[in-house]
Amino acid sequence: MKMAEKFSLSPHSLAGQINEEALERIGDIVLEEREGVFSTLPDYEEEIRSWISN
Amino acid sequence: MDKQLKIPKRILSGLLSSLSAGVVPRVGAPYIAMGRTEEISALADDLDEIAEGGSKTRFIIGKYGSGKSFLIQLLRGYALEKGFVCADCDLSPERRICGKSGTGMATYRELIKNLSTRTNPDGNGMQSLISRWLDNLSSEIAAAGSAPGSPAFEKELSAKVYGVASLMEGQVGGFDFANVLMQYHRAFTEDDDRKKSACLRWLRGEYTTKTEARAALGVGMIIDDENWFDFIKLYAVFVRQIGYTGLLVFIDECVNLYKIVNRVSRESNYEKLLSMYNDSLQGRSPYLGLYFGGTPAFLEDPRRGLYSYEALKSRLSDGRIASMGGYRNLMGPVFRLKRMSDNELLALCHRITELHGLYHGSPCRITEEQILHFLTLCLDRAGSDSMITPREITREYITVLDVMLQHPDKSYEEIVGSAPPDLRNRDQTLAVNGTPSDVDPTLAAGIDVKDFDDI
Numbered sequence: 001m002k003m004a005e006k007f008s009l010s011p012h013s014l015a016g017q018i019n020e021e022a023l024e025r026i027g028d029i030v031l032e033e034r035e036g037v038f039s040t041l042p043d044y045e046e047e048i049r050s051w052i053s054n
Numbered sequence: 055m056d057k058q059l060k061i062p063k064r065i066l067s068g069l070l071s072s073l074s075a076g077v078v079p080r081v082g083a084p085y086i087a088m089g090r091t092e093e094i095s096a097l098a099d100d101l102d103e104i105a106e107g108g109s110k111t112r113f114i115i116g117k118y119g120s121g122k123s124f125l126i127q128l129l130r131g132y133a134l135e136k137g138f139v140c141a142d143c144d145l146s147p148e149r150r151i152c153g154k155s156g157t158g159m160a161t162y163r164e165l166i167k168n169l170s171t172r173t174n175p176d177g178n179g180m181q182s183l184i185s186r187w188l189d190n191l192s193s194e195i196a197a198a199g200s201a202p203g204s205p206a207f208e209k210e211l212s213a214k215v216y217g218v219a220s221l222m223e224g225q226v227g228g229f230d231f232a233n234v235l236m237q238y239h240r241a242f243t244e245d246d247d248r249k250k251s252a253c254l255r256w257l258r259g260e261y262t263t264k265t266e267a268r269a270a271l272g273v274g275m276i277i278d279d280e281n282w283f284d285f286i287k288l289y290a291v292f293v294r295q296i297g298y299t300g301l302l303v304f305i306d307e308c309v310n311l312y313k314i315v316n317r318v319s320r321e322s323n324y325e326k327l328l329s330m331y332n333d334s335l336q337g338r339s340p341y342l343g344l345y346f347g348g349t350p351a352f353l354e355d356p357r358r359g360l361y362s363y364e365a366l367k368s369r370l371s372d373g374r375i376a377s378m379g380g381y382r383n384l385m386g387p388v389f390r391l392k393r394m395s396d397n398e399l400l401a402l403c404h405r406i407t408e409l410h411g412l413y414h415g416s417p418c419r420i421t422e423e424q425i426l427h428f429l430t431l432c433l434d435r436a437g438s439d440s441m442i443t444p445r446e447i448t449r450e451y452i453t454v455l456d457v458m459l460q461h462p463d464k465s466y467e468e469i470v471g472s473a474p475p476d477l478r479n480r481d482q483t484l485a486v487n488g489t490p491s492d493v494d495p496t497l498a499a500g501i502d503v504k505d506f507d508d509i
Contacts, residue, residue: 008192008202010242012185019173028062028081029173033182043063 011038025051061085061412070413073406074452076445078123081175083131086405089398090125093391096384097129101136104300104343111334111344113308113360113370115353116391119443122347125391126304129345133302134172138343139183139293141165141286142304150311151323151330152279158326159259162282165303166258181254184235187296188242191215208243215239218295225291226284230275231257235292237271259285283330290342300341308348312358324363331369331387353388394444400429402444403451410455419458424466428454431470 004014015038019029022044030044040048061069065082072079073086087094100110116122130140143149143164152158168177191214192202200207219232234253241249252270259277261267267276277285290301311327314320327346333339353360353370361367370388382390394402403425411417420428432447457469 008196009189010185012182013189016171016173016182016186023172026062027060028064029175032176033174033178041064043067 061409066409066413070409070452073448074456076119076449078127080127081131083124083128085409086402087128088401088405089394090121090391092382092384093125093389094128096389097125098132100343101133101138101299101302104138104302104341105136107340109334109337109339109342109344111331111387112346113353113388114345114347114391115350115388117349117443119445120391121394121444122391123306124444126306126345126347130170130302130304131175134170134175137172137299138302139169139171139179139289139298139300140302140304141169142306143168144307145305145310146307147310147313150314151326153319153323156279158279158282159277161305162259162277162285165286165305171298180257183293183296183298184238185242188215188239190297211243212236212239218292221295222288222291225288227275227277227281228288230273231285231288231292233273234271283326283333287333287339287342290339294341300343302343302345304345304347306347308346309352312348312352312355314358320358321363324360324366327360328363328365328369331366350390393442396429396433399433399444399447400426402448403429406448406451407455410452410459414459418455419462420455420466424470427466428470
């Protein structure tokens with residue numbers, strides 16, 4: 001939420017942009033929304049970590 | 055295997071668990087797509103037509119387990135990649151095209167719940183779709199020099215939203231649809247979560263009375279059993295206006311309409327289906343594709359199938375030329391799925407072997423000879439030429455691989471049976487050394503979504 005505010009985006013837009021990038025990099029989405037809460041998919045935590053650290 | 059497959063982990067695990075349960079995977083279908091190149095090519099052409107403002111309705115017909123739902127999911131995945139918004143649902147006794155006690159609305163709600171985009175492939179995409187649209191508009195206006203939050207910015211944003219909403223005002227339900235969009239935009243700007251939620255409830259068809267909708271949003275119309283398809287048509291126009299290619303609606307398990315015992319109720323459903331079909335063919339539903347999946351009985355049964363309804367029969371039955379000459383017409387509204395060839399089934403087994411090995415982190419112990427033995431066993435069963443389905447073969451094959459993995463001390467022969475079927479008895483082109491002899495190499499390697507364009 002805070003991150004979305006920082007970029008003046010809605011959380012859905014930010015999640016969409018992150019997922020788009022993830023689709024390009026690993027071929028799948030990495031964030032999913034359940035009842036208004038966004039969370040990372042556990043299958044890709046390693047990829048996300050290395051993505052952020054790079 | 056020719057090249058090492060690379061499949062994202064979630065997709066791989068989803069694929070294997072769906073296949074072993076005999077369920078069609080919602081993601082990853084291209085990784086196990088074998089054959090059906092003619093159908094895929096025809097469906098890919100549909101998407102081009104819809105993207106240009108056309109509309110399409112297709113009935114995908116095949117018996118249980120023949121691959122209808124698979125083809126639907128394959129097309130859905132491809133369409134998402136091409137920028138379409140997709141909505142899919144299975145019919146059931148509680149979900150029909152129309153009916154008393156809200157069975158039609160249950161279908162609409164399920165479709166909207168499963169609204170997917172490329173970045174929301176598992177559904178729940180509506181809020182994301184609208185929010186991203188409003189954010190994109192805001193970014194455009196900001197980039198043109200207006201300061202976010204300034205009166206000029208808000209005025210410009212409202213004008214742009216109204217520009218899209220007003221395009222829908224002339225259509226059935228369009229005025230209220232546009233009104234709700236404008237209200238969502240205001241709530242979005244004012245950060246009014248309650249109003250946003252009310253708008254989404256209305257768009258999802260969750261208001262059951264007009265009084266309730268009027269109190270929450272001041273609109274005099276609700277989405278109901280009678281008009282829900284008008285709103286699907288509005289969605290198609292709307293998603294196009296906000297930057298998507300179009301809308302595809304997939305309605306599977308249509309055999310549930312054939313199963314409706316009450317004649318009047320069944321015919322009401324067919325009547326509604328006819329009006330959807332007519333709208334599609336008469337250009338009244340631009341940017342919309344409708345795909346129905348059902349069994350041969352659903353289509354052809356003269357007492358309870360679509361053919362029992364004369365207006366549909368005359369539109370959907372094969373023409374005289376096609377039926378007399380035995381020609382397959384993939385340009386018509388009905389796709390009849392043929393049984394997959396033995397070589398396509400063999401290619402599928404190879405692919406599953408590869409996926410199973412990838413998922414479990416070690417290559418399967420099964421040899422090429424044994425794969426062929428397994429398939430021959432399945433195909434040699436009485437009646438298999440017409441009765442065997444990819445679903446049955448896939449499930450059984452994964453079971454064999456699972457058992458072999460869990461019991462490393464047991465040989466394939468001990469698990470499956472030692473009596474080798476006489477391979478020479480089959481008048482087929484299955485290659486003994488594993489590579490399907492008459493299968494296109496791209497087929498044996500599976501079809502990647504990106505390969506659709508080359509078909």
